[in-house]
Amino acid sequence: MAETTTDLAGYHRRAAAAGVVGRWSSANENLPWRPEPRSVPQHWSYGRLRTLALEATAFVRGEDGALRVLTLLNSGHPDREAAAGHLYSGLQVLVPGEDMHSHRHAPTAVRFVHESEGGWTAVDGERMPVGPGDVVLTPARKWHEHGNDGPGPVVWQDCTDDPLVGALAASHFELFPARSHLGPRPAAVVDGHEPGVLVHRWPDTLAALAKLDDAGRGWSELRLGGPGGAPDLGPTIAGRFLGVAPGRSTPPRRHTGAAVLIVAAGSVTAHVAGTEFAASRGDTVAVPSWARWSIENTSTTDEQAVVFAYDESPLLRGAGLHRIEEELS
Numbered sequence: 217m218a219e220t221t222t223d224l225a226g227y228h229r230r231a232a233a234a235g236v237v238g239r240w241s242s243a244n245e246n247l248p249w250r251p252e253p254r255s256v257p258q259h260w261s262y263g264r265l266r267t268l269a270l271e272a273t274a275f276v277r278g279e280d281g282a283l284r285v286l287t288l289l290n291s292g293h294p295d296r297e298a299a300a301g302h303l304y305s306g307l308q309v310l311v312p313g314e315d316m317h318s319h320r321h322a323p324t325a326v327r328f329v330h331e332s333e334g335g336w337t338a339v340d341g342e343r344m345p346v347g348p349g350d351v352v353l354t355p356a357r358k359w360h361e362h363g364n365d366g367p368g369p370v371v372w373q374d375c376t377d378d379p380l381v382g383a384l385a386a387s388h389f390e391l392f393p394a395r396s397h398l399g400p401r402p403a404a405v406v407d408g409h410e411p412g413v414l415v416h417r418w419p420d421t422l423a424a425l426a427k428l429d430d431a432g433r434g435w436s437e438l439r440l441g442g443p444g445g446a447p448d449l450g451p452t453i454a455g456r457f458l459g460v461a462p463g464r465s466t467p468p469r470r471h472t473g474a475a476v477l478i479v480a481a482g483s484v485t486a487h488v489a490g491t492e493f494a495a496s497r498g499d500t501v502a503v504p505s506w507a508r509w510s511i512e513n514t515s516t517t518d519e520q521a522v523v524f525a526y527d528e529s530p531l532l533r534g535a536g537l538h539r540i541e542e543e544l545s
Contacts, residue, residue, distance in 0.1 A: 251506035255300040255474055256292035257488035262307075262330065262479075262498025269309045270369060284309060285374060290502055300502035301474025301528055302380035303453075310335065310370040315363030318392035324450035325354040326375040328478050328524050330498050334366020338398055339414050346372070349418025349480055351524065353442060353449055357388075359397040373478060373500070375526050377452040416440050418480075425459035425522065434464030435511075452531045460484065460513040460521045468510045471540035473528035475503040477511070482521030485512040503527075 231237060269286050276284040285306040288299040299305035304323075307330075310316075318338075327337065329350045336345050337352050339360040346352055352372075354360045364370040381387045421438060428436035440455040441447055448454040457480065458466055468487070477486060479499045486493045489507035493499075494514070503509045513521035532538035 251472060253301065253474065253504040253506070254293045254296075255290050255298070255502060255504040257491045257493070257504060257507060258290055258292075258299075258502040259486070259493040259495060260288050260500040262496070262500070265307045266330075266371060266498070269307050269371065273309055273311050273369070288500060288502075292504070296379060298379040299476050299500065301505055302377060302383065302531075303474055303476050303526065303528060304374065304376040304378040305476050305500060306374045308372055308374055310362060310364035312364055312367055312369070315396075316361050317395050318359050318361040318397035320357055320359045320390055320392075322356055322386055322388045323376045323378045323381045324356045324453055326449055326453060326455060326526060327352040327354070327372045328375060328480075329370075329372045331369060331371040332364075332366065333368055333370075335362070335364050335370035335372075337362045337415075338396075341398060342414065343398060344415050346370075346415065347418060349421065351416040351421075351440060351449075351455060353414050355414075355443060355450060359392055361392075361396060361398075375453070375455075375476065375478075377450075377528075377531075380452060380528075380531070414443060421457050422459075422522070425457060425520070429459065429461070434461040435459060435466045437466075448530045449526070450530065451534070452528065453526055454529045455524065455526045458511055458523045458525060460511055460523070462513050462515055462518050462520070465512040466510045467543040468508050469540065469542040470506055470508040471527070471529065472505050472538055473532045474505050475509070475525050475527035477501040477503060477509075478524045480522040480524050482513060482515040482519045484521045484523060485514045486510075487512065 265286055272284055285308045287297050288305040290299055329346045329348055331348055332346050336343055339354055340358045424438050425436045436459045438457045440449055442449045460466060479495050479497050481497060483496045486495055486501040488503050488509045493501050495501055511523050515521055529538055
């Protein structure tokens with residue numbers, strides 16, 4: 217005769233000892249009926265982070281400079297180094313005359329350049345000067361290095377899928393045998409911009425946004441491609457620029473997968489899940505999965521506001537999990 221279990225606490229202890237759990241007690245927590253991200257909407261001030269990053273250059277020197285990065289932590293999960301979802305964001309500074317040992321890693325890295333006069337990056341043998349507003353792509357497993365030949369600090373924001381790679385236990389990191397992977401001959405210097413290459417130049421971005429707003433909607437969106445004509449920056453990260461005319465807003469949208477917004481020009485109010493964040497040039501805003509969000513240009517001048525946004529949509533599309541709701545107008 218089957219034993220009738222009346223001691224539920226004892227039952228669950230025996231189940232735990234056997235390495236199982238009754239799904240009736242865990243299904244709502246582990247597989248909710250709708251997206252329930254741990255990430256929360258959050259705002260980081262560029263001015264505040266820049267001061268801390270420059271201060272760190274006084275005591276984090278030499279080879280440790282490659283790790284001189286301020287990681288943006290989301291208060292919804294301060295134990296996990298992610299700005300939102302599985303997206304990493306961190307502010308990095310190179311002082312004049314500094315360069316980094318060539319290396320490669322499993323995560324895909326995108327760099328949004330905040331400040332640069334003489335900064336450069338080299339990817340897979342191509343050395344490229346970088347300027348403010350540029351977006352530089354470092355595909356996974358490609359040798360790369362960076363340097364600063366200018367008179368002042370170079371500041372950029374790392375935008376990567378490190379949290380995803382770590383969660384999948386797929387992380388690898390390697391140093392090139394020599395300090396530089398460029399070899400004894402000068403590397404080819406890539407100074408232009410073409411769709412799908414390793415750098416998207418700020419002047420070209422502004423020109424493209426202006427052309428895209430020919431319908432007079434007051435906002436435009438420029439999707440950034442990757443190497444070889446790929447539609448996204450990488451298989452796990454999509455990037456786009458949003459341009460918003462003075463006094464106008466982007467339509468509200470929400471989607472599965474998190475997004476991180478970086479203000480490239482102007483002043484905006486980021487509306488995220490019912491919270492308003494006043495953000496100026498360089499500031500960052502976290503958008504959790506399935507949070508409704510929009511961008512409003514609140515500049516006091518006639519300046520167009522521009523926001524760089526990166527998200528997890530390529531990964532979700534590939535898995536058949538991407539869902540988006542837009543109120544386009």
